[in-house]
Amino acid sequence: MALAVNDLKVWYRTLRGDVKALDGVTFEVADGEIMGIAGESGCGKTTLGKALIRLDTRMKHVGGTVVLDDDELPLADDAAMRRYRYREVSLIPQYAMSAMNPTRKIGRMIRDLLAAHNVRYAEVLPELERRLKLVGLETDVLKRYPIELSGGMKQRVVLVLSTLLNPSLLIGDEVTSALDVSSQKAVARALVEFRDHGFVKSMIVITHDISVLFQVADTILVMYAGHLAEKAPAKTIINAPLHPYTKMLIGALPKVGDRYEEQQLEGIEGRPPSLLEPPAGCRFRDRCPLVHDKCAEAPPFREVAEGHHVACWAVS
Amino acid sequence: MLTLHELDKVYRTGTFGTSDLHAVRQVSLDVRRGEVVSLIGESGSGKSTIGKMVLHLLSSTGGTITFDGRDVTKLGFRARRDYYRKVQGVFQDPFSSFNPIYKVDRTFETLRRSYFPRVASGEWREKLDGALAAVTLEPDDILGKYPHQLSGGQLQRLLIARALLLDIELLVADEIISMLDASTRIDVLNLLGELKGRGLGILFVTHDLSLGNYVSDRVVILYKGRVVERGDTTAVFDDPLHPYTRDLLASVPHLDRTWEEVEAEEAERTRRLAGRCLYHEDITAQGRSLGDEAESVDGVPNGLGLVEHAPGHFVGCFRKAAEEDCPAGPAVKP
Numbered sequence: 200m201a202l203a204v205n206d207l208k209v210w211y212r213t214l215r216g217d218v219k220a221l222d223g224v225t226f227e228v229a230d231g232e233i234m235g236i237a238g239e240s241g242c243g244k245t246t247l248g249k250a251l252i253r254l255d256t257r258m259k260h261v262g263g264t265v266v267l268d269d270d271e272l273p274l275a276d277d278a279a280m281r282r283y284r285y286r287e288v289s290l291i292p293q294y295a296m297s298a299m300n301p302t303r304k305i306g307r308m309i310r311d312l313l314a315a316h317n318v319r320y321a322e323v324l325p326e327l328e329r330r331l332k333l334v335g336l337e338t339d340v341l342k343r344y345p346i347e348l349s350g351g352m353k354q355r356v357v358l359v360l361s362t363l364l365n366p367s368l369l370i371g372d373e374v375t376s377a378l379d380v381s382s383q384k385a386v387a388r389a390l391v392e393f394r395d396h397g398f399v400k401s402m403i404v405i406t407h408d409i410s411v412l413f414q415v416a417d418t419i420l421v422m423y424a425g426h427l428a429e430k431a432p433a434k435t436i437i438n439a440p441l442h443p444y445t446k447m448l449i450g451a452l453p454k455v456g457d458r459y460e461e462q463q464l465e466g467i468e469g470r471p472p473s474l475l476e477p478p479a480g481c482r483f484r485d486r487c488p489l490v491h492d493k494c495a496e497a498p499p500f501r502e503v504a505e506g507h508h509v510a511c512w513a514v515s
Numbered sequence: 516m517l518t519l520h521e522l523d524k525v526y527r528t529g530t531f532g533t534s535d536l537h538a539v540r541q542v543s544l545d546v547r548r549g550e551v552v553s554l555i556g557e558s559g560s561g562k563s564t565i566g567k568m569v570l571h572l573l574s575s576t577g578g579t580i581t582f583d584g585r586d587v588t589k590l591g592f593r594a595r596r597d598y599y600r601k602v603q604g605v606f607q608d609p610f611s612s613f614n615p616i617y618k619v620d621r622t623f624e625t626l627r628r629s630y631f632p633r634v635a636s637g638e639w640r641e642k643l644d645g646a647l648a649a650v651t652l653e654p655d656d657i658l659g660k661y662p663h664q665l666s667g668g669q670l671q672r673l674l675i676a677r678a679l680l681l682d683i684e685l686l687v688a689d690e691i692i693s694m695l696d697a698s699t700r701i702d703v704l705n706l707l708g709e710l711k712g713r714g715l716g717i718l719f720v721t722h723d724l725s726l727g728n729y730v731s732d733r734v735v736i737l738y739k740g741r742v743v744e745r746g747d748t749t750a751v752f753d754d755p756l757h758p759y760t761r762d763l764l765a766s767v768p769h770l771d772r773t774w775e776e777v778e779a780e781e782a783e784r785t786r787r788l789a790g791r792c793l794y795h796e797d798i799t800a801q802g803r804s805l806g807d808e809a810e811s812v813d814g815v816p817n818g819l820g821l822v823e824h825a826p827g828h829f830v831g832c833f834r835k836a837a838e839e840d841c842p843a844g845p846a847v848k849p
Binding site: 240350380384388407409410413414437447448449451453454455457458460463464466467470 | 701702748764767768
C-alpha cells in the first residue's frame, strides 16, 4: 500500500472560526494506482493535496494520520516534513506552469531547485534529458525561457521536473486544466507513461474535469463538502455510480453527441453547505432527492462491492 | 440577422507596432434568429477576437459585419448605443464582470439610467422580475446581495438577465461556462437553449467541443484565424473532414470512449481521406480553376476557400499552413 490516509482532518483558521475543509477522510492508494479526485470548487480536493505535502500557516492538522510506504508522515511538523518533500511526495500545484521564474532559463531553474534539495544537477542531467525526450520535448528547452514555451510544453517540463527524484507519490492539482485539448491529451498521456515507467509509484490527479479522469485514472474518488462521497474504479464511477451526488454530477455532463433538443440534461439544484458551521449528518442532504430521516446521521464510507466505497444510507 | 463577410483583424505587435499579427482572416459566417452558432477553436484561433468585433469592442481591419442589413463596422457613439439595445455580450469570468464593492443591483441601475430613464420604478421592478424569472432566478435570493454572496452560475445568469432587459436579438456568449462547476454549467447551457427557442440568435464562443455540440445548431471551426470547416453540428461532429477538425475531435476527452477507441475510429477515416483534399477535388469537379481561393496570405492559406462538400457542410483546403503541401499533391497547387 503506497498511501493510507486515515480519518484526516485539516481545518482552516479564520477570524470567524474554523472552516472544516477536510473533515475526516479515509482512503488508500495502491502501488501503481492513479487515483483521480473529482468534485466541485470548495469540496476540499485541493486542501487534501496540499495537506499531504505542506500545511501553510492558516491550515491546522486537527486529527488523523497519513502513512506513506509504512512511514507515518509528520504532517504538523514543517521541518520534519522536509525530508519527505520532493523525494517521497511531490506536488504539482495549481497553475504551476505560470509560476515559473520568467528571468531564469528552464535549466537554471531546475538546477536551483535541485540544489535546494542537495542534488547535483550534472548527476541527474542525463536522466533529465531522457525524460524530456520521453514527453516529446527537445533537450534545448533547458536553454529557453518559460515565455518561449507553450502552456502544454511548460506543463510537461513541470511534470518532468517534479518527478526527477522518483517520488513514491505524485499529486497533480489541475495539471490538465487551462490547456487546449491537444496539449491536454499530451500531458494526460505523459502522466500515465510516467507511472508505467515507474518514475512515480502512485499518483493522485486532482481535477474538476471528470472526462479527463476517465481517460487516465484507475480509480476515481468523488468528494463533497469536505467529505468523501464515493470511490470506485473509473469505469464504475462513470457507468454505474451509486451515490446520488455522483449520479447527478455525471448526469450533468454532456457527452459529445448529446443534444439539447433530444435530451435535456439537468444540473444540481442548490449550493454546497458552508464549511464554517457544516450541518451534522450527510452534507449532501439538502440537495439530495433521496433524503430521509436517517440522513441526519453521517453515513459511513463503507465498501459495498470490491473496490467500491460509498457514503450513503440509501445504498445497500 | 448577423452576417460577417470576409472579416479581417490585424493586431499591431512589437515595440513600435513593427510587426503584425493576423488574428482573423477572411472569416465569413452568419447567425440567424433562433439559432445557436458555436465558434470553436483553441487558444489563438481568433474566436474571442471575432466575438469582440461583433460587440464593437474592437475595430475590424477589413471586411464587413452586417446586422439586419446594416453595416455596423463603423458606428458612431449614438448609433452604437442603439446597436447595444439589440446586441449584448456575456463573458468568461462572472466575478470580474461585477464590481465587488457594490451590490449586484447596481448593474441593473446603470442599465436603467442609460437606456430606460423614463421608466417608473414600479414598472421597472416588474420588468426586472420578468427578466430574472426568465433565467430561473428568484428576485428575493438575488437582489440586495454582493457578488461574493452568489455563485458563479447565478452571476452568469444575472448577466444574461441584464442583457434580456434590453430586448436583445443577438447574444454573444464568450466562454460563459468555462469557469463554472459541472453541476451549474448545464443550467446555463439549458438557459441558452431556451432563449434560442424564444427567437434569440446566439454566437457561442467556446473551446469545449462537448459543450459546443450540446446546444448549437451550427458550428464554425477556426484554426489560426481562418475557418477550416463549418456546417450543421451533427454533420461536422459525425463526419469531421478537415484534418484539424479530426485532430481536435480525437483529442477531446470523452466520457464513454477512451482515447484509444476514438483513435482507432479516426485512423479509419484518416486512411479514407489520406492524400486527398476535398476542397481541391470539389473545385476541380465544378470545373473552376484555382484562382484567388488558393492564394495564401503571409503563411496561412486564404480563408476564402470553402466548398460545400455536402449540403450545409463546408470545408476548406486541407493544408494547415501555406508552406505545407496540400495532401492532394502538386497537381492542384497554386
